[in-house]
Amino acid sequence: MNSNIILKVEKGRKYSEFLDNNLKRNIVACKQKGILHDLLDVCDASGDAEFIEITSEEGLKILRHSTAHLLANAVVELYPDAKPNTSNEDNNTFYYDFDMNPISIDDFPAIEKKMEEIAKRNEPIEKMVLDKNSILELFKNNPYKTDKINENVRENESSSVYKEGNYMEFCRGPHVPSTGFIKAFKLLSISSTNYEGDINKQKMVRIYGTSFPDKKSLKEFLLRKEEAMKRDHRRIGHEMDLFIFDNERAPGFPFYTPNGAIIRNELINYMKELNEKNGWEDVWTPHVYKEIIWRESGHYDKYKNDMFLFQLSNGDHYGLKPMNCPGHIAIFQRDVHSYREMPIRYSEAGTVYRYEKSGEMGGLTRPRVFTIDDGHGFLRADQISEEVTSLLKMVPFIFNTIMGDSEISYDLSTMDKSHPENYLISYMCLECNQKFEMRAASDELKCQNCGSTSLKEDFSMWDNATENLKSALNNLGLPYKENPGDAAFYGPKVDVHIRDALDRLWQVSTIQLDFFMPINFDLNYIDADGQKIRPVIIHRAIYGSYERFIAILLEHFNGKLPAWLSPVQAYVIPVSENYSGYAEYVHRELGKNHIRSRLDLSQNTISKKIKLIRSMRPSYIIVVGENEKNNGTISVRNRSDRTKTYTINDFINNVDKEIRSHNIKQIF
RNA sequence: GCCAUCGUAGCUCAGUUGGCAGAGCAGCUGAUUUGUAAUCAGCAGGUCGGGGGAUCGAACCCCUCCGAUGGCUCCA
Helix, strand or coil, rough: CCCEEEEECCCCEEEEHHHCCCHHHHHEEECCCEECCCCCCEEEEEEEEEEECEEEEHHHHHHHHHHHHHHHHHHHHHHHCCCEEEEEEEEEEEEEECCCCCCCCHHHHHHHHHHHHHHCCCCCEEEEEEEHHHHHHCCCHHHHHHHHHHHCCCCCCCEEEECCCCEEEEECCCCCCCCHHCCCEEEEEEEEEEECCCCCEEECCCEEEECCCCCHHHHHHHHHHHHHHCCCCCHHHCCCCEECCCCCCCCCCEECCHHHHHHHHHHHHHHHHHHHHCCEEEEECCCCEEEEHHHHHHHHHHHHHHHHHECCCCCEEEECCCHHHHHHHHCCCCCCCEECCCCCEEEEEEEEEECCHHHHHHHCCCEEEEEEEEEEEEEEEEHHHHHHHHHHHHHHHHHHHCCCCCCCCEEEEEECCCCHHHHCCEEECCCCHHHCCCCCCCCCCCCCCCCCCEEEEEEEEHHHHHHHHHHHHHHHHCCEEEECCCCEECCCCEEEEEECCCCEEEEEEEEEEEECHHHHHCEECCCCCCCCCCCCCEEEEEEEHHHHHHHHHHHHHHHCCCCHHHCCCCEEEECCCCHHHHHHHHHHHHHHHCCCCECCCCCCCCCCCCHHCCCCCCCEEEEEEHHHHCEEEEEEEEECCCCCEEHHHHHHHHHHHHHHHHCCCCCC
């Protein structure tokens, strides 16, 4: 997708001077030494420069950024009281926030028309470099812009302002050279937000839109969006009768119907198989615990408002588990462990309950109860690398098997050392030399032994854990992105994302190192010298949650799951009642051979039966009538609506192979 | 939790300025005996999300609670 062009540029000349007319049409900016420039900027050094094509990833981002400005330009022309705040672009779309009276999508045509008009004028988008005071003067009527200017520009420094006709924008750029580059855009939706995401601050109108270099790719994008809507797992789940929500009696809690339970169980069984192969032992832990365990683990402190906590009539406090680790830890604690037993790995399809706020729920992707393919490994420090490597090998194996060759990306989430208060870390007291662990804001920090406030942070555990994750990723040759500040409060982690058929990224697996839960629960094992040593805990989930993963699969496959996961693998329908007997025989034969079969003995015509059955997305629809009965065959219709005749045995053998090999391809 | 939109039969949805609650599909009964995306007819199905209010009169207007959707915030 990166079609950018490298050209030699000379210091003192404008970037645009190096482009011929042909190139000028498709080049929107220039990058030199990693810094993006407008085409009208003057080069400050001779050498190679990368000219950004409008169709490249960076080019599209610039186009969308400029389209957001075009939107703001149109909005202030139509609504002079509107005060633009900021824009952002991501994932094919952009948005712009305005302080203005609420509008609705009915107002979009007028705004789009105005944008169209400004685009047609082909206004140059000019950069002006001004000193801070002049910029503040320009935006004195817009408090959001003045905030931004004060945040980003130091006294006596200058910064850039872009001029587009009468419209001015405080912005770093770069931008497309003129509004004429903006040829295919559409406003998509509207929502409300608060200034700086703070609910106590000014309410804002957020307008979403998208922009493409040409009409054709815009149209394709809109079609894909529509397709994604049709593939919503809630809709498919309803059509295939997989799960329900009883909103009055259990909001946010999915119920699996018989069909849905089949998918869930197949996934659980498959994980069980892989866990066994990789040395993970199955355990089972309770769903309800006394509150004390959540205080020990530290979850209570941080998440008590998001937990289901309750009190019995005798005054005892209990809570539903929001995490499985304390349960696994309790099992680990049942006995003294030798260094020879390590690593000890417990896994469980562990169901957890979290009180998600009402507005945060959504189908199976964000329910209040979900089941994690959870695992906790208790390791010696010298076993970390090997264990992480073993898990990182499971990840592509599983997703490539289930979803076909999939694009998998890895993120390494590390701590942000400038905010130690967000993490549980070690401190050394400079007065009494006591080492202890805590998570606290700097003004609450004091030595647990002597009360001194002269403490030194010790990041060595974090650094060690992070290095282990990095080396495992590097050794397997997996490219990864580092996200400082995204670590869990107890340790760094690797998160895994997969891309689905509609080009969307989903977070699935997570592998987290934890040096602190062992401290909280005072865990240890006995080493060769008879000393007590702290183990390291590794938390892992490969699918993530079954609920979420089922949602991903349904949308990825449009409900047409691989046969091994299909609730209905064969749907048998007789041409008329006269062949019910043969249909029943076929159905029984399939069942005997562990193929999930259904039988339709209704009086509907065969066309109508197929019409109704299709929404169930069975792997195969089997039609039988006179011919089949006479020859002992079946007429099989696959998911691409092609039909083929098989003998019953042939079909069973082929489908059995398809199911057992977890094949994503059908037998024909 | 915040903002916006919404809640009518098992499902998908009509219901005009407030004036007798509708359709299609599914279900049941009967006729039809069907060859690959809807055969015909009949029957049944509802406290219009719950509660309160203004009105002669409310699915429709007002208040409130519950829930859903799209965003925001959050996501161990």
